[in-house]
Amino acid sequence: MNTAHIKKAVTAVILVAALGLSACTRPDRLAGGAAGGDGGMGGPGGIGATGLDGASDPRSPQYFSQTVGDRVLFQVDQSTLTAQGMETLNGQAQWLLTNSDYLVVIEGHADEQGTREYNVALGARRANAVREYLVSRGVPASRLRTVSYGKERPIAVCSDESCYSLNRRAVTVISISAGS
Amino acid sequence: MMTRFLTLLLAPLMVLLLGLALAAPAQAQSGPLRITITDGVIEPLPFAVPDFQAETAGAEQLARDIARVVAEDLTGSGLFREIPAQAFISQVASFAQPVAYPDWRAINAQALITGAVAVNGNQLTVKFRLYDVFSGAELGEGLQFVGTTSGWRRMGHKVADAAYSRITGEGGYFDSRVVYVAESGPKDNRLKRLAIMDYDGANIQYLTDSGSIVLAPRFSPSGDRVLYTSYESGFPRINLLDVNTVGRQQITTEAGEMAFSPRFSRDGRQVIYSLANGGNVDIYRTDLATGQHQRLTSAPSIETAPSFSPDGSQIVFESDRSGTQQIYIMPAGGGEPRRVSFGEGRYASPVWSPRGDLIAFTKQQAGRFHIGVMRTDGSEERLLTASSLDESPTWAPNGRVLMFTRETLGAGGAPALYSVDVSGRNLRQVPTGSMASDASWGPLQP
Known part of the structure; x- marks a missing residue:
């Protein structure tokens, strides 16, 4: 015992x-x-500086979403990239090649002026247009996934073109690779 | 004269057969009591439903309530008009008593429905008879339904279905359920969960929580299972849900990034759906038992919203291969599709009528949305509704009524379910308690 x-x-x-x-x-x-950007800076004493550092640190996710730009917009019923969209994606590709620890999910969205199934399909087309462009700029396809939300996740809620134009979008969402 | 009472049973049930003496001749003819639904304009047929007789102590409330369900079903169909009880000259004091036809003729009640209700424990028995007042005869035989007290509304629906069916010559649709998406929250953070209800909005139950987006549930032909699109995995996938156990599983589709827009085959064994791969969306078929997949379309365009013909031999779907969304029909095994919609505007979400004669669809033209129907060759297109956003029609089991989603615009925009006759008459909102979309109308219950 x-x-x-x-x-x-x-x-x-x-x-x-x-x-x-x-x-x-x-x-x-x-x-x-x-690698964590603001996460690594958050020691004792760095109270107000954390957020500022995050956005100004070119390796931070905030820098990616705010300065590089995490989204491109589309014309009505189109999945063709605009010149402005390609410019944004050039910046995204460059950032993703520099910060190779990040995985990407490209979200495709549509405005509410369409039927539900078609908008899911249209969002898939838009997300894929972004993926193909990023791949053409050298981002490995293995880091990119796509998802379509159709018209289910509007960010602007009015029912005119000022909102629709913001909702017809593809958003590049980055997350740190679990394996790195 | 004796007439045999037919007994229909509602689960969980007991078998009962009984004979009942009848004053009126058993061999009633249809006579003038007839509505032909395809007639362009229909004057609603006046009917009377006195409170049903309580045959056991304490059944009085149920007897009244069940008669009300019968009256609401018939009135709600748009084909009938109820004569209020205040106008009645004679009262029905007993179910077996001969009908005083002159008293009902005097108030122009063309149809009279009488009934009786008995409660024993939790067992509920409902009997009814339908009279053709102007012919002075019973229309069809008396019927008896046996079920449980908790299913009392279904008893009313059964009576109304029988009356509707005898007078119109069509199948009924009142004893049926609808699965749909219940919505809550603001437009930019909408929460969605699957719900099921009676066709009239009663008995709402939730089948999933609102933790992830769910879209477009579809009943199996027998009404025991539901297919729907779920974002539970972070990506749209197709789930199969058992209505009774509420158990759910993701079905294994052909490999692809996103699977959505599922629908059962008529035998309930196969699923047709859309699969996105590299931005291209095509239609696939998966056998639920064997897990075998078959690709049915292979165009670089969007092919989605597939729906089987009632005989299972063909599939109607939408495609933008011509440049805009249009409706096409192809053989169930795939093959060259033929385009059936040629009007102006865009055509989407086609659904084959259970009668096989019509295809319902959503039409988008000049900033307006319509629910419409056309023949399967694309002819005789008729638009039944118009609003800033109508979509996703579903057929009543008898193919005479459509339910659909209507969403209002703006920041406070909200979706609701509506129903409309295939003739375009009788547009009404279905009460769902919360915002609602994407209805799928199930079969008539056994």
């Missing part, structure tokens, strides 16, 4: 030690990598 108890206690101590060890190594690795 007694020895069994002791054995259990010893095992528990070893387990705790092992957990403690791994818990120690992880922060070191993350800090050393410095």
Whole structure:
């Protein structure tokens, strides 16, 4: 009885030690990598600076969405990229090649002036137009996935062209690769 | 004279057959009590439904309520007009009592429906008779339904279906259910979940939570399963849901990025759907039992919204291969499609009528949306509705009524379900309690 108890206690101590060890190594690795942008900067004392640094750090997701531009817009019922859209995508491709840890989901959207199924299909076309362009600019296709939301996720809610033009969009959503 | 009472059973049920003495001749003819639905303009047929008789103590409320369901069903069809009880000259004191035809003729009730209700424990028995007042005869035999008290509304629907069917010569549609998408929240953060209800908006139950987007549920032909598009995985995939257990599973489609717009084959064994691959959307078919896939279209255009013909031999779908959305029909196994819509504007979401004679569709033209019907060769197009956004029609089981989504515009825009006769008459909103879209009308229940 007694020895069994002791054995259990010893095992528990070893387990705790092992957990403690791994818990120690992880922060070191993350800090050393410095890939996280604002995540790495968030130490004690950096209160107001974190957000500013995020947007101005050219490697941050905020920089990608705000400065590079995470979306392109389309004409009514079209999936052809505009000249402005291609310019935005050139910037996206460059950023994605520099920041190769990021995976991409391209979301295709439509305005409400269409039937539900067709708009899902149209959103798929728009997302694919963006994917093909990024691939043509050298981004590996294996990092790119597409999804269509059709007319299910408008960002502007009025029912005229001022809103429709914003909703006919493809948005490049980036996330840090789980494997890196 | 004796007439046999037919007994129909509602699950969970008991079998009952009984004889009942009748004062009126059993061999009633259709006589003048007849509505032909295809007539252009129909004067609603006046009918009377006195409160049903309570044959057991405590059944009075149900007897009244069931008669109300019968009256609301018939009135709601647009084909009938109820004569209010205040106008009645004679009261029906007992179900077996001979009908005083002159009293009902005097108030111009062409049809009279009498009924009786008995409750034993949770077992509910409803009997009814339909009289052709001006012929002075019963129309068809008396019927008896046995079920549970919790299913009392279905008893009313069964009575109304029988009366509708005898007078119109068409199948009924009242004892049926509708699966749809219940919506809540603001337009830019809409929450959607699957819901099921009786055709008239009663007995709403939710089948999924609103954790991820769900689109366009479709009933199986027998009404026990539902196919729908779900974003649960982060990407549109096709789910199969068992209506009774609410268990759901993602079906394995042909490999592709996005699968959506599913619909059952008429035998319920196969699914036809759209699959997106590299921006190209085509129609595929998957056998649910074997998991075998077949590609049915292979054009670089968008092919979606497939729907089988009632005999299962053909598929109607939409394609923009001509440059705009139009309706096409192809053999069920794939093959060269023929275009059937040639009017101005865009045609979408075609659905083959259960009678096989018509195709319902959404038409978009000059900024307006319409629900319309055409013959299967594209002729005799008729637009039944018009609004800033009507779409996704679904047929009543008898092919005489369509339900569809109508959405209002603007920041506060909200979708709701409406129904309209195939003739374009009797447009009405279906009460759903919350915003609602993408209805699929199930079969008449057994």
